[in-house]
Amino acid sequence: MKIHFACTLLLFLLFNSSCAQTELIDYVELEIPEELKDNPKAVAYLKNDAKQLNKLLNAVDQLATEFEKMAVIVSEVDTNDIVKKEAVRKKVEKQIMDLSSSFVSVNFRLMWYLGKDVLADKEATQGIIERLETDEGIAFRKSLDHIKLKKELLEKRAKDFMKKMEELEFD
Numbered sequence: 383m384k385i386h387f388a389c390t391l392l393l394f395l396l397f398n399s400s401c402a403q404t405e406l407i408d409y410v411e412l413e414i415p416e417e418l419k420d421n422p423k424a425v426a427y428l429k430n431d432a433k434q435l436n437k438l439l440n441a442v443d444q445l446a447t448e449f450e451k452m453a454v455i456v457s458e459v460d461t462n463d464i465v466k467k468e469a470v471r472k473k474v475e476k477q478i479m480d481l482s483s484s485f486v487s488v489n490f491r492l493m494w495y496l497g498k499d500v501l502a503d504k505e506a507t508q509g510i511i512e513r514l515e516t517d518e519g520i521a522f523r524k525s526l527d528h529i530k531l532k533k534e535l536l537e538k539r540a541k542d543f544m545k546k547m548e549e550l551e552f553d
Contacts, residue, residue: 409439409532438491439536445484446543452477457550 412432418424455477460466 406436406440407443407535408436409443409535410436411532434491434495435531438488438495439531441484441488441491443539445481445488446539448477448481448484450543450546452481453547453550 410432412428414425414428418428452474455470455474459470
């Protein structure tokens, strides 16, 4: 039991420290259907869904940033020069740790996002499921796009990532 608690605490601390971005980019736009606006539990569920998805996308962004940093370090190292390789060893080790933390963060956020319904308020989710055949339910089903990704932001980030990778030269 103590080991389980210690592991859980360690994961929580690692998760929080690796996710501490200075500025979150808002990749998600939430549109709540008119038919659901008077249902506070459904609205809270949708808001939480958007918030968790945004955190996941920001974690992926941070992972890409850490990968870019690692690629720059690797591209600048002359693999034929032992002295230069040794000179950047600490920098590479630190970057590997940062990259690993970001990877853990993405996986944790992905598990959290995919598993959020298990932890959701049963009344909110059950209420939505029970009303699927009502007008409100039909509106909810039609609003499966209630969360809209800001596609242009995601595309810009992907293009920036690819451009940075293409600019690097490896020996």
